[in-house]
Amino acid sequence: MPDQPHDFLKDYQAFAQQSWDTWMRYLQQQPGNPSPFGGMPPTASQDDFLTRSLANLQAYGTWLQQAAGAGAGVNPMMGNWQQPTVMQPFLAAFNQPFAQTVAGIDSASAFGLDHQWNSWLQAMQRAGMSGLTGAPSQTATFGIAREMQLDQQALAAAMAEYAQINARYQALLQKVNTDGISRLQDMLAARAEPGQQIQSLKALYDLWVDAMEEAYSQMALSDEYREVFGELVNAQMRVRQMQQQQTEQMCRELGIPTRSEVDSLGKRVQQLRREMRERQRPVPQQDETLVDALQTEIADLKRELAAAKAKTKDASAVRPIKSAASTAKAPRSASSKRK
Amino acid sequence: MQAPLHIDPQQAFAEMAAFQRKLAAGMQNLRGLGEQEYANTPREAVYREDKLTVWHMKGNAKPTAKVPTLIVYALVNTVWMTDLQDDRSLVRNLLEQGEDVYLIDWGYPDGADRWLTLDDYLNGYLDRAVDAVGRRHGLDAINLLGICQGGTFSLCYTAMHPEKVKNLVTMVTPVDFQTPDNMLSQWVQRMNVDLFVDTLGNVPAELMNWVYLMLKPLRLNQQKYVGLVDILDNPAELKNFLRMERWIFDSPDQAGEAFRQFIKDFYQQNKLIKGDLQIGNQPVDLGMISQPVLNIYANQDHLVPPDASRPLGRHLGTKDYTELAFKGGHIGIYVSSRAQREVAPAIHQWLQQRT
Structure with missing residues (x-):
C-alpha cells in the first residue's frame, strides 16, 4: 500500500x-x-x-x-507529544x-558588514596580502609601504574584533531561539484541552511567532544585550572609519576631493548661514527703543553742536581754533549732565 | 490530556497548496499596481526654506477654528502618515471638524544638511515656520500638534518660545527616554554616538529602518508578509498594504549633528525631564509651559511606550493638562478605524474649549 x-x-x-x-x-x-x-x-x-x-x-x-x-x-492524538x-x-x-x-x-540593510568583509578579504588576497587577513598581525613594518601595512594591520585587528563581538551577538540570538522554542512548548501545553487545540499550520506558525517575539523582547531589553549591541555598533563603526580613512588616503593621492574636505566645507557654510540668519533677525523691541533713544540723543547733540558753532562764529575773530575745541567738549558735557 | 496539535496531515498539505496557489495567483494582481499615492489632500505651500515646506491643508469647507494648528512631525519617516489615504487621514478628519491645518514637511536631508543642529531645527526652521503661519493669520500665537519626536520638539519649542504657542497637543511623544520597556533606549545606551556620527555623517534611512524592523523582527519582517499572501486577491486591501509599505520605507536620512544631540541629550542623558537640556544657548524648562496641553499616547505603542509619554504632566508648569489614552499602537493611532472615530474629534473638542 x-x-x-x-x-x-x-x-x-x-x-x-x-x-x-x-x-x-x-x-x-x-x-x-x-x-x-x-x-x-x-x-x-x-x-x-x-x-x-x-x-x-x-x-x-x-x-x-x-x-x-x-x-x-506524528499522530496528533497521541498523549506522549x-x-x-x-x-x-x-x-x-x-x-x-x-x-x-x-x-x-x-x-538587506546598509548595516551588515558581511559583504564588505568578504570583499576586503578577496581584495587583500588578490593584492598578495593574505597574511593580513588572518589573525591580527604584530609583524614589524618597514620600507616605503610601512604606513600602508600599519593601516592594514589596524583594519585587520578591527575586523577581527568586530567578528568576535558579532559571534557574541549571534550567540544571544541563538539563545532567543532556544528560549522561544521552550516558550512555544509551554504555550502548546496550555492548549491541550479540546477547543483550544491548534488545528492549522498557520495557527501553529502564529503561536511560534508570539513565543519567539516574547523571547526576543526579553533578551533585547536585557543588560547583556544592551552591552553586546552597543559594542557591536561601536566595533562596526571603527571598521568603517578605518575603511574611510584608507579610501581618503587613496583619493588624496589621486587628487580626488575627499569626504572630510566636503564635510569641512559644509560645516563652514552652515556656520556662515547661522551668522547671516542672526544678522537678519529683526531687532527686538527692547533694542529698537534703545536705538530710538540713541538717535534722539545724537540729534540733540547735533543741535547743541550747531548752536555752539554759531556762537563761536560770532567770537571767531578772537580765538578760532581753541574756541572750536572747547565748544566740541560742550555737548559731551551737556550730554553727561543730562544722563 | 490530549495533544495540543490537532493538525490533519491531508489538511496541512491542502493548507500548503492553498498558500502556494495564492502566492502564484497573486502576481497577477500586483501587475500594474505601481506606486500607491497617499491621500494627497489639496494643499498649498505657504513657506519654504531649504528642504522644508509648510503646507496649508485645504478642506471642503472654510475652517471654523480661529487659531490655526501646525502639525510638527518627527524627522524620522515622513509627515504623510497623517494624510495616508482617503479614508485614513488625521488631516482630513481635523479639517472636517473645522480646524485650520498646516503641516511641516521637513524634506530629505542630504550631505549639505550634515551640520544642522537641533538649534537650527527648533530655533531656526520651526520658529520661522510658526512665524510664517502666525503672520498669515495676524496672530502672535498658534496651536502646535507635535507627533512622536515632533512632539518632543514641540515641547522644547513651547518652553523656549511660550509667547508663540496658544495650545499644545502632543501625540505618542516621548518625554522620559529611559523607561525599562523602551527598547530603542536600551540599545543606544552603550553606543558611542560621537564615533557613530563622525563615521556615518548623516544617518542613512536604511539603517533607521533596520533598527525599527529589529524591534519585532519576525512580526515586522516575516509574519506581515505571510499575511500579505491572504490579501493578494483583494486589490483594495493590497493597495492599502503597498501604500503603508511605501510610507514605512520612504524614510529620510537623519542630519548627523541633530541626531548626535538627540541621542546624547534625550536618550542617553534624559535631560528633558531632568531639566538640564539646552538647545543652542537657551535652556529648555518644561516648567515654563503654562499653555493648555493635551497629551495623547497609545496603549500598545512599541516605539514610544506609554510610560515614556505619561510623565509629561508632572513636569509642566500648566494647570490645564489633559491626558488621553488611545487603544492601539504607534501607527494605529493614525490609520486604524478606531482612530478615525476618536482622535480628530477629541483634538477638535479639546481645542474648541480653549479658543
Missing part, C-alpha cells in the same frame, strides 16, 4: 518549487512588463535584491513544508525561519 501522506508530500514539493520558480521568473521579467519592485531592467544585483525581498516568504514556505512533513509522521522524539521534527522546522529572518534584515 502506498504511503499516501508521503506521496502527497513529494507531489506537493514539486508543485511548491514550480510555484516559486514562476514567482521568481515573474519578478525578474524583462522591461516592458511592469514589476512590483519598479521598472528597472533586471541586473545581477537586482536579482539579488528580489531574492532577498522575498526571502522571508520563501522561509515561511520552507517551514510549511518541513512542519507538514514532520506532522505527517511532549517527548523530544515526537516534537523534535516539528520544533526543528522552526530554527531556519528565525535565522533567515534576522540574517535577511541584516543583509
Whole structure:
C-alpha cells in the first residue's frame, strides 16, 4: 500500500518549487512588463535584491513544508507529544525561519558588514596580502609601504574584533531561539484541552511567532544585550572609519576631493548661514527703543553742536581754533549732565 | 490530556497548496499596481526654506477654528502618515471638524544638511515656520500638534518660545527616554554616538529602518508578509498594504549633528525631564509651559511606550493638562478605524474649549 501522506508530500514539493520558480521568473521579467519592485531592467544585483525581498516568504514556505512533513509522521492524538522524539521534527522546522529572518534584515540593510568583509578579504588576497587577513598581525613594518601595512594591520585587528563581538551577538540570538522554542512548548501545553487545540499550520506558525517575539523582547531589553549591541555598533563603526580613512588616503593621492574636505566645507557654510540668519533677525523691541533713544540723543547733540558753532562764529575773530575745541567738549558735557 | 496539535496531515498539505496557489495567483494582481499615492489632500505651500515646506491643508469647507494648528512631525519617516489615504487621514478628519491645518514637511536631508543642529531645527526652521503661519493669520500665537519626536520638539519649542504657542497637543511623544520597556533606549545606551556620527555623517534611512524592523523582527519582517499572501486577491486591501509599505520605507536620512544631540541629550542623558537640556544657548524648562496641553499616547505603542509619554504632566508648569489614552499602537493611532472615530474629534473638542 502506498504511503499516501508521503506521496502527497513529494507531489506537493514539486508543485511548491514550480510555484516559486514562476514567482521568481515573474519578478525578474524583462522591461516592458511592469514589476512590483519598479521598472528597472533586471541586473545581477537586482536579482539579488528580489531574492532577498522575498526571502522571508520563501522561509515561511520552507517551514510549511518541513512542519507538514514532520506532522505527517506524528499522530496528533497521541498523549506522549511532549517527548523530544515526537516534537523534535516539528520544533526543528522552526530554527531556519528565525535565522533567515534576522540574517535577511541584516543583509538587506546598509548595516551588515558581511559583504564588505568578504570583499576586503578577496581584495587583500588578490593584492598578495593574505597574511593580513588572518589573525591580527604584530609583524614589524618597514620600507616605503610601512604606513600602508600599519593601516592594514589596524583594519585587520578591527575586523577581527568586530567578528568576535558579532559571534557574541549571534550567540544571544541563538539563545532567543532556544528560549522561544521552550516558550512555544509551554504555550502548546496550555492548549491541550479540546477547543483550544491548534488545528492549522498557520495557527501553529502564529503561536511560534508570539513565543519567539516574547523571547526576543526579553533578551533585547536585557543588560547583556544592551552591552553586546552597543559594542557591536561601536566595533562596526571603527571598521568603517578605518575603511574611510584608507579610501581618503587613496583619493588624496589621486587628487580626488575627499569626504572630510566636503564635510569641512559644509560645516563652514552652515556656520556662515547661522551668522547671516542672526544678522537678519529683526531687532527686538527692547533694542529698537534703545536705538530710538540713541538717535534722539545724537540729534540733540547735533543741535547743541550747531548752536555752539554759531556762537563761536560770532567770537571767531578772537580765538578760532581753541574756541572750536572747547565748544566740541560742550555737548559731551551737556550730554553727561543730562544722563 | 490530549495533544495540543490537532493538525490533519491531508489538511496541512491542502493548507500548503492553498498558500502556494495564492502566492502564484497573486502576481497577477500586483501587475500594474505601481506606486500607491497617499491621500494627497489639496494643499498649498505657504513657506519654504531649504528642504522644508509648510503646507496649508485645504478642506471642503472654510475652517471654523480661529487659531490655526501646525502639525510638527518627527524627522524620522515622513509627515504623510497623517494624510495616508482617503479614508485614513488625521488631516482630513481635523479639517472636517473645522480646524485650520498646516503641516511641516521637513524634506530629505542630504550631505549639505550634515551640520544642522537641533538649534537650527527648533530655533531656526520651526520658529520661522510658526512665524510664517502666525503672520498669515495676524496672530502672535498658534496651536502646535507635535507627533512622536515632533512632539518632543514641540515641547522644547513651547518652553523656549511660550509667547508663540496658544495650545499644545502632543501625540505618542516621548518625554522620559529611559523607561525599562523602551527598547530603542536600551540599545543606544552603550553606543558611542560621537564615533557613530563622525563615521556615518548623516544617518542613512536604511539603517533607521533596520533598527525599527529589529524591534519585532519576525512580526515586522516575516509574519506581515505571510499575511500579505491572504490579501493578494483583494486589490483594495493590497493597495492599502503597498501604500503603508511605501510610507514605512520612504524614510529620510537623519542630519548627523541633530541626531548626535538627540541621542546624547534625550536618550542617553534624559535631560528633558531632568531639566538640564539646552538647545543652542537657551535652556529648555518644561516648567515654563503654562499653555493648555493635551497629551495623547497609545496603549500598545512599541516605539514610544506609554510610560515614556505619561510623565509629561508632572513636569509642566500648566494647570490645564489633559491626558488621553488611545487603544492601539504607534501607527494605529493614525490609520486604524478606531482612530478615525476618536482622535480628530477629541483634538477638535479639546481645542474648541480653549479658543
